[in-house]
Amino acid sequence: DGGITQSPKYLFRKEGQNVTLSCEQNLNHDAMYWYRQDPGQGLRLIYYSQIVNDFQKGDIAEGYSVSREKKESFPLTVTSAQKNPTAFYLCASSTPGLGGPDTQYFGPGTRLTVL
Amino acid sequence: EDQVTQSPEALRLQEGESSSLNCSYTVSGLRGLFWYRQDPGKGPEFLFTLYSAGEEKEKERLKATLTKKESFLHITAPKPEDSATYLCAVQAGETSGSRLTFGEGTQLTVNP
Helix, strand or coil: CCCEEEECCEEEECCCCCEEEEEEECCCCCEEEEEEECCCCCEEEEEEEEECCEEEECCCCCCEEECCCECCECCEEECCCCCCCCEEEEEEEECCCCCCCCCCEECCCEEEEEC | CCEEEEECCEEEEECCCCEEEEEEEECCCEEEEEEEEECCCCCCEEEEEECCCCCEEEECCEEEEECCCEEEEEECCCCHHHCEEEEEEEEECCCCCCCEEECCCEEEEEEC
């Protein structure tokens, strides 16, 4: 069954701790993305990666880090430097459209709460 | 800077009462406009991609249209199961793996 998986579904973090959110896809997509969603707001891009071993900052990268060692995996670390990490985190992936736009498909999300 | 504005923020309909959601955008070189449906606590579900003015796409009770400045998501004879937040996003530029800019969404509630 092809798709994008994120784990865990719920995550609780104490202040000062780093936590890592997992994102795996078996769609053979080249590009992967991390978004943050706050209540009543649209999705905001944190980081994205178009190929293995390469990634770019999005609009709100401060306090986050990523790696892309495998095509299938794009983990996101929320560091203690992120001042307000409580949010819903969404991972997406896409493959180049044939002369057209790249459609992104999303995982089920991870809800992170700082205690 | 790419911008997407969705209206209304919230819409309440009776079952069978047709309506439209609006997505206005400004982008340098539109590569694609996307509509997603999002249920509470879940990831967005892809609905449509549009990329040229005049284009229309349909799926069950939903029809998406595109002009040079906005897109509409028309909902015909909605049912309670159509209740969700509908997100609009644009993709600009010519390189693959381009980022999406999202609007804040329209929360649709369909009452039986």
